[in-house]
Amino acid sequence: MKAEEAVNLYGMDIISSSGMDIEKECMQHGRTSVFVHSFNVACLCFSIAEKLNLKVDKKSLIRGALLHDYFLYDWHVNDKSHKWHGFTHPKTALINATKDFELNSIEKDMILKHMFPLNLSVPRYKESVVLCISDKILAICETLGIKRFRYDLKR
Ligand SMILES: [Fe+2]
């Protein structure tokens, strides 16, 4: 199965949620919205797991990745509430995601620990480690405008 198909299969309720409409309006890195970033990260997580033949819970891997930056504000806008965005946004994302979706312990760990090692809480599951790596690869590519790991978002 292609990564995009898997992400759409397991994450359609998330992708079509009103929270994701907010993510579409908020920029993440460079010209990439938080929504597109999250979709790409979920696809890359799935691809890495497939390539390395990792025994992971693929549905949780995709859902945790889609929601990892579910903080729902534009961090480029100057505002006291997100002054420490780099450190605080995983917790904000987890609180928002818990309100809107039913999350299991893998998905919660993925969201909360995805900024490791900037945040010192150590990932507990393989899925969280895959997310940490994928998120950093995409952050670099998006910031530098490198057109690799861009997946086909048919929406
Ligand atoms: Fe993040």
Ligand SMILES: [Fe+2]
């Ligand atoms: Fe991210």
